[in-house]
Amino acid sequence: MRFSELMATDPEAIDAAFFDELRKYYSEEEIVELGVFIGFNLGYHTFFGTLKFYPLFSPDGRLLTQAESEKIYGPAPGSLKASEPSR
């Protein structure tokens, strides 16, 4: 989770010590898998955000129109709202 957060917000903080800490829990293969996954999502979520499309399903699994989905999920993902941190 820290890897995800820092790559987006403070990549300078990802240093040798950070990778040493990651290696206590993850193999080199898993670290690379996580890194490309994070990079991929970092790029695409920003792009998708500009397209203004919303989840196809409600939290209880109903298929939604885009207008219905916007009402449920709001104009932006919660994690992007500065006033409503996601953690």
Add this chain to the structure above:
Amino acid sequence: MTYVTPLPREAITDPELCDLIAQSETLGVPDELFPRIIARAPEQAKPFMRALLMSHAQGNVDHKLKEIMRILLARFAGDKYFASLRSRKAREMGLTETRIDEGCFAYEDDDKGFSEAEKCALRYADLMFLDADQVNKAFYDEMKKHWSEAQIMELGAFIAFHYGMQMFMRSLGAKAAT
């Protein structure tokens, strides 16, 4: 040296991945460092290499324009690795370092001669991670004056993917091409 040690080239034996690496070396982007790192996760390496090559060197948008956009994004991402690489194909098509710098830093200047379509595409790359709120309905309406829906998706996906991989390489401390 990157924080994750690249695999030795001779340790990569998957024929499809070797072919993708050969293609990328011919193009010049990426050089062998990126695939030698992602080859540590072999199931990830092939689709990521395919997507990187396809989004950059294929499609229906001028490759020279995408090369300028790629370098603009790498500079913005602070990724010295991808920022230092150059597409041989774009160079052979006539793209110069002067034109790259104009595209990165002065594309809005009329005397630089970028078309309105090119300005829109460069603005798209510029704003996506600088101020995504400006990439709104009005922005897409302007894009649609110059680009088809398919081209806009091609450009958007290209921007998103390359920026993501640039941030990944920056996180690994990749400083320059090998």
